[in-house]
Amino acid sequence: MSKTITDTGAAKSLSTDNRAESVSVSSSVPLWREYYEITKPRVVALLVLTALVGMCLALPGAIPASIMVPSIAGIWLLSSASAAINHIVDQQIDAKMARTSKRPLPNGRITTNNAIVFAAILSVIGFTLLYVWVNPLTAWLTLSGLVGYSVIYTMYLKRATPQNITIGGLAGAIPPLLGWTSVTNEIHPHALLLVLLVFTWTPPHFWALAIHRRDDYAKVNIPMLPVTHGINFTKTQILLYTVLLFIVSLIPYLVGMSSWLYLLGAVVLNVIFLGYAWKLKFNAEQDTAMQTFRFSIVHLMLLFVILLADHYLLP
Numbered sequence: 352m353s354k355t356i357t358d359t360g361a362a363k364s365l366s367t368d369n370r371a372e373s374v375s376v377s378s379s380v381p382l383w384r385e386y387y388e389i390t391k392p393r394v395v396a397l398l399v400l401t402a403l404v405g406m407c408l409a410l411p412g413a414i415p416a417s418i419m420v421p422s423i424a425g426i427w428l429l430s431s432a433s434a435a436i437n438h439i440v441d442q443q444i445d446a447k448m449a450r451t452s453k454r455p456l457p458n459g460r461i462t463t464n465n466a467i468v469f470a471a472i473l474s475v476i477g478f479t480l481l482y483v484w485v486n487p488l489t490a491w492l493t494l495s496g497l498v499g500y501s502v503i504y505t506m507y508l509k510r511a512t513p514q515n516i517t518i519g520g521l522a523g524a525i526p527p528l529l530g531w532t533s534v535t536n537e538i539h540p541h542a543l544l545l546v547l548l549v550f551t552w553t554p555p556h557f558w559a560l561a562i563h564r565r566d567d568y569a570k571v572n573i574p575m576l577p578v579t580h581g582i583n584f585t586k587t588q589i590l591l592y593t594v595l596l597f598i599v600s601l602i603p604y605l606v607g608m609s610s611w612l613y614l615l616g617a618v619v620l621n622v623i624f625l626g627y628a629w630k631l632k633f634n635a636e637q638d639t640a641m642q643t644f645r646f647s648i649v650h651l652m653l654l655f656v657i658l659l660a661d662h663y664l665l666p
């Protein structure tokens with residue numbers, strides 16, 4: 352893991368599985384950082400935040416550390432493993448897309464075999480932590496998230512249908528339920544509501560980026576919505592999903608799960624999101640799609656932080 356390698360343009364053109372061994376490349380980036388990178392750390396951090404909030408909302412008081420620590424670690428490890436598998440499966444298309452061409456696998460800085468071993472180790476440790484120290488329900492549900500993302504979405508849906516991310520989005524939406532089942536061992540309707548929130552948020556989150564990166568996806572024949580149905584149609588879908596997200600965001604207040612603080616936060620965040628989606632559809636500038644994508648991340652993060660604040664400040 353301590354081997355240092357260099358990144359020259361030559362590495363990019365190699366196409367065998369032994370790229371990292373066969374090329375002498377140098378990079379200022381240590382190897383552990385390359386492994387860290389294939390876990391999609393920032394995506395997984397937000398996923399874990401939603402799991403943490405799901406966990407905290409399941410009980411009125413504090414969560415015992417004996418459950419919280421193995422649960423968060425297990426969800427983190429299995430999500431990271433699924434991201435690493437996504438990097439392994441997608442390395443050929445990643446090599447051809449501008450956004451992803453510098454990733455460690457297409458660049459040969461990590462070999463396929465080493466990435467497989469890495470993902471397997473993370474998976475086994477993560478699953479064991481959840482199964483032994485949390486509960487089997489959470490372990491199996493988290494594993495279904497891994498299979499949903501790295502097998503069903505990445506290997507099949509992504510290449511098969513422009514609805515890939517609406518269906519595949521379920522895997523990314525499941526963490527709040529995982530947090531909840533960690534402490535209660537049951538599937539509660541309120542946890543499913545949190546899943547629905549992330550599920551409805553995913554299409555505007557991703558399609559905003561897909562508009563910006565449309566040509567990348569077209570180049571590698573990935574049937575993302577802007578490629579198959581055009582940019583205008585995608586913008587309409589984004590706008591409709593942000594309206595739907597607005598409505599879904601009100602439900603936690605309407606069913607008495609959260610109180611006025613959450614309602615206030617949800618309304619403000621969704622008005623802003625709707626504003627971005629409106630601008631994207633009717634008055635877009637060069638950077639509006641990327642601004643919408645970036646705001647989607649802030650939106651989900653703040654929405655879940657506010658859910659948490661509401662839960663503890665206004666019990």
Ligand code: HEM
Nearest residue numbers: 393394397398401450516519520523524549553557560648
């Ligand atoms: C099928 C569902 C999803 C798709 C297709 C998707 C797609 C993407 C893509 C393509 C990127 C850009 C990554 C990059 O440039 O490296 C991204 C970034 C991001 N996504 Fe998603 N996403 C999905 C679900 C989620 C979920 C459920 C979360 C969290 C709860 C999430 C959080 C993030 C974050 C935080 C980033 C920014 C990462 C960074 O700055 O490096 N995404 N997403």
Ligand SMILES: CC(C)=CCC/C(C)=C/CC/C(C)=C/COP(=O)(O)OP(=O)(O)O
Nearest residue numbers: 394429430433434493496497500522523526
């Ligand atoms: C166990 C569990 C809960 C798993 C969580 C699944 C997970 C990590 C979801 C993240 C979704 C995501 C970033 C999709 C993008 O994949 P992409 O291949 O379309 O994007 P890319 O081109 O950037 O690789």
